[in-house]
Amino acid sequence: MTPPANDETNGVDNTISALNDSKEYKHYDYSMVNPRNYDDITKVVQSIIAQVGEDKAKSDIVQGHAGKLIFGTIHGKKVICQAGRFHPYEHKMDLALCAMPIRVMDQLGVRTLIVTNAAGGVNKSFHYGDLMLIKDQIFLPGLAGFSPLVGEHDKRYGGPRFVSMHECFDKDLRVLTKDIANRMSMRLMEGVYVMSGGPQYETPAEVRLYHAVGADALGMSTCHEVVVAKQCLMKVNHLEVIDAANKQGGKGVDLISALVKELPPPMSKQETAKLWGY
Ligand SMILES: O=P(O)(O)O[C@@H]1C[C@H](O)[C@@H](CO)O1
Numbered sequence: 001m002t003p004p005a006n007d008e009t010n011g012v013d014n015t016i017s018a019l020n021d022s023k024e025y026k027h028y029d030y031s032m033v034n035p036r037n038y039d040d041i042t043k044v045v046q047s048i049i050a051q052v053g054e055d056k057a058k059s060d061i062v063q064g065h066a067g068k069l070i071f072g073t074i075h076g077k078k079v080i081c082q083a084g085r086f087h088p089y090e091h092k093m094d095l096a097l098c099a100m101p102i103r104v105m106d107q108l109g110v111r112t113l114i115v116t117n118a119a120g121g122v123n124k125s126f127h128y129g130d131l132m133l134i135k136d137q138i139f140l141p142g143l144a145g146f147s148p149l150v151g152e153h154d155k156r157y158g159g160p161r162f163v164s165m166h167e168c169f170d171k172d173l174r175v176l177t178k179d180i181a182n183r184m185s186m187r188l189m190e191g192v193y194v195m196s197g198g199p200q201y202e203t204p205a206e207v208r209l210y211h212a213v214g215a216d217a218l219g220m221s222t223c224h225e226v227v228v229a230k231q232c233l234m235k236v237n238h239l240e241v242i243d244a245a246n247k248q249g250g251k252g253v254d255l256i257s258a259l260v261k262e263l264p265p266p267m268s269k270q271e272t273a274k275l276w277g278y
Contacts, residue, residue, distance in 0.1 A: 045072035099228040106232035111266035119219035134238040139223035159231035173237035191216025
């Protein structure tokens with residue numbers, strides 16, 4: 001899957017109008033960005049309607065990232081799964097480009113986004129393989145000017161120019177996820193995720209810095225996707241596996257499957273705009 005690029009000359013308008021005309025791929029309410037474990041995703045998606053992209057498209061670049069969009073249903077709900085994501089360090093820190101799949105999902109109707117990733121633990125009470133629900137994020141590249149929203153405000157996408165990042169991980173969805181994990185007797189941590197640009201791993205001094213500013217887990221992805229989802233007025237929920245995506249991947253997938261089953265009906269853009277005071 002090649003991401004659509006994000007400048008005036010490369011057909012964003014055409015892409016949007018093609019998506020708006022598409023019947024096969026439209027009217028999806030829910031979306032999942034699950035960067036790894038393509039096999040796990042296909043286990044959860046009970047009926048696959050279509051797949052776009054190549055199995056191997058991304059695997060040469062970041063292992064385990066399939067590079068596919070899968071359209072299907074989970075517990076009868078229409079879901080788009082992005083198996084593989086675009087990391088800024090792979091794309092010259094073009095964060096708007098890397099978050100473009102979220103805009104595509106928005107154009108296809110998605111209102112609720114579940115994002116997953118693998119991260120390093122900063123919180124000393126975390127164990128290798130733990131699952132963490134993100135309650136807030138520290139977007140270091142964004143703080144340094146690498147935001148997917150810099151540049152001209154592109155009205156083709158809609159959404160506010162100045163995006164509120166309060167409650168960027170939906171409180172109701174977090175409560176629901178914790179309740180489900182509890183019922184499944186799963187250990188689920190909760191904390192703050194910090195994103196660096198990567199791809200180098202962090203030094204011990206940097207880990208101490210992240211700890212001092214309140215981070216519980218660190219990684220090199222996700223925050224730019226969440227910013228764009230918030231501009232698109234989507235509700236976002238986020239789970240990550242601490243430093244052991246393959247080892248504990250199945251557990252996370254079981255939780256996501258149970259969560260999708262219990263997700264409330266999606267809110268319209270007008271409803272979330274009103275709720276968030278736009
Ligand atoms: O897509 P995610 O964030 O799960 O990928 C992880 C974090 C880094 O991007 C990369 C190196 O560990 O894998």
